[in-house]
Amino acid sequence: MHQEMKIKAAAGILIGGLLAGCASTPTSPSAESPDPYEGMNRSFYNFNDSIDRNFFEPVARGYVKVTPDPVRAGVTKFFGNVGYINIIANDLLQGKGGQLVKDTGRFVVNSTVGIGGLFDPATSIGMPEHDEDLGQTFGTWGMGEGAYLVLPLMGPNSFRDLPNSASSMLLNPLTYLNAVVTLPLGVLNAVNTRANLLEASSIRDQAALDPYTFVREAYRQQREYKIYDGNPPGDGFEDYIEDKSDAAILKIY
Amino acid sequence: MHRRLQLVLPFCLLFLCALPSGATQTEAQATVEKLHNVLLETMRQGAQLGFAGRAAKLAPALAASFDFETISRLTTGRYWAQIPTDKKREFIEVFTQLSTATYAANFKDFDGERFATRAQEDKKSAQLIKTVLIKADGKEVSLNYLLAKAQGKWRIVNVVAQGVSDLSLKRAEYTAVIGSEGIDALIAKLKAKVASYGH
Numbered sequence: 001m002h003q004e005m006k007i008k009a010a011a012g013i014l015i016g017g018l019l020a021g022c023a024s025t026p027t028s029p030s031a032e033s034p035d036p037y038e039g040m041n042r043s044f045y046n047f048n049d050s051i052d053r054n055f056f057e058p059v060a061r062g063y064v065k066v067t068p069d070p071v072r073a074g075v076t077k078f079f080g081n082v083g084y085i086n087i088i089a090n091d092l093l094q095g096k097g098g099q100l101v102k103d104t105g106r107f108v109v110n111s112t113v114g115i116g117g118l119f120d121p122a123t124s125i126g127m128p129e130h131d132e133d134l135g136q137t138f139g140t141w142g143m144g145e146g147a148y149l150v151l152p153l154m155g156p157n158s159f160r161d162l163p164n165s166a167s168s169m170l171l172n173p174l175t176y177l178n179a180v181v182t183l184p185l186g187v188l189n190a191v192n193t194r195a196n197l198l199e200a201s202s203i204r205d206q207a208a209l210d211p212y213t214f215v216r217e218a219y220r221q222q223r224e225y226k227i228y229d230g231n232p233p234g235d236g237f238e239d240y241i242e243d244k245s246d247a248a249i250l251k252i253y
Numbered sequence: 254m255h256r257r258l259q260l261v262l263p264f265c266l267l268f269l270c271a272l273p274s275g276a277t278q279t280e281a282q283a284t285v286e287k288l289h290n291v292l293l294e295t296m297r298q299g300a301q302l303g304f305a306g307r308a309a310k311l312a313p314a315l316a317a318s319f320d321f322e323t324i325s326r327l328t329t330g331r332y333w334a335q336i337p338t339d340k341k342r343e344f345i346e347v348f349t350q351l352s353t354a355t356y357a358a359n360f361k362d363f364d365g366e367r368f369a370t371r372a373q374e375d376k377k378s379a380q381l382i383k384t385v386l387i388k389a390d391g392k393e394v395s396l397n398y399l400l401a402k403a404q405g406k407w408r409i410v411n412v413v414a415q416g417v418s419d420l421s422l423k424r425a426e427y428t429a430v431i432g433s434e435g436i437d438a439l440i441a442k443l444k445a446k447v448a449s450y451g452h
Contacts, residue, residue: 206358242377
């Protein structure tokens with residue numbers, strides 16, 4: 001159900017985005033504005049936020065209350081493992097040979113010894129978890145992030161990251177099982193994922209002056225961080241520290 | 254024994270020669286690790302100190318380890334030059350209070366966490382200290398600190414948690430508020446935030 005909604009939402013936005021693209025060039029926003037669709041994005045943000053506050057967040061809190069920590073950790077590991085083929089495929093697309101071998105080993109070990117991915121023995125034998133997806137692959141190929149987007153029910157995204165949902169779904173074995181199995185699993189995955197984000201959303205609620213801007217910038221930075229595997233190039237603050245000039249300040253963005 | 258000393262001595266001398274450049278690195282690292290120690294102490298005494306107690310304990314440690322003036326300059330971006338001096342002072346003051354309140358609210362209890370320094374990199378004249386917060390279950394949260402030297406002391410100007418830069422987040426928010434509503438509105442919003450943390 002969650003996945004079906006994801007597909008529909010992604011298709012709708014893709015079409016909407018393509019139509020909008022006829023009038024402008026959304027895939028190459030100016031450095032000044034990474035968010036040319038801010039008006040539309042804010043409406044979807046508010047829509048998502050009200051559904052989240054009234055439904056997903058309370059459900060996630062209830063789930064955390066009734067589910068012991070180790071069970072939730074197992075659920076997170078299971079969905080992480082079953083989606084790991086997508087990571088292996090993107091290792092290949094990014095030409096990360098060593099990581100590809102380790103990630104394939106990880107998937108095999110955790111699927112078997114780790115009982116269908118519920119446990120993670122692979123990390124302790126030198127095959128740690130990696131995080132790759134198609135958007136990151138496009139990033140490593142040199143594609144710019146494109147316009148920032150907020151998708152209904154799915155949240156923050158960008159033109160570069162838009163195909164992620166489709167690729168991760170197509171490469172997820174659960175997609176090809178009977179709906180009787182995928183439906184409850186999809187709901188569990190959605191609730192568990194939201195539960196894992198409770199800490200992040202409470203930091204947002206506590207710290208943000210404007211939650212929309214806060215989420216947008218956090219999303220964009222985290223994507224950059226992942227593309228560079230945790231070592232993104234400097235953000236310009238070093239240049240200011242170097243010469244303390246107003247010119248350096250203006251170059252940060 | 255003497256022979257051993259003779260063997261070791263040249264290495265000691267080599268190490269001493271290498272100190273001048275290494276010394277500044279150690280200072281930056283010491284700033285971060287000192288802060289981490291105070292954070293751990295505060296977390297351990299979290300419940301008995303209460304919010305006000307934690308804030309009182311953290312305030313001097315944060316003032317010593319962060320360069321709030323440079324941070325204020327960077328979060329307000331191109332608007333800084335236009336802000337009158339008294340407002341700049343007010344902004345720095347409320348920003349310092351906000352940072353203290355944020356730390357006091359978030360580092361409130363101890364659950365077996367520890368910090369570890371992983372690497373140190375030169376970033377032009379700044380230093381990047383890469384650390385992790387390790388939770389009891391072994392999960393790591395990466396915390397990278399950017400430090401600059403001002404008045405002879407290495408102090409923190411940015412914290413990047415799991416790739417999310419605090420300075421960039423605040424800069425995006427603050428410049429948007431100043432641009433649409435002005436510096437007075439921003440100061441008022443930050444004061445309201447500080448007040449909200451205490452409750």
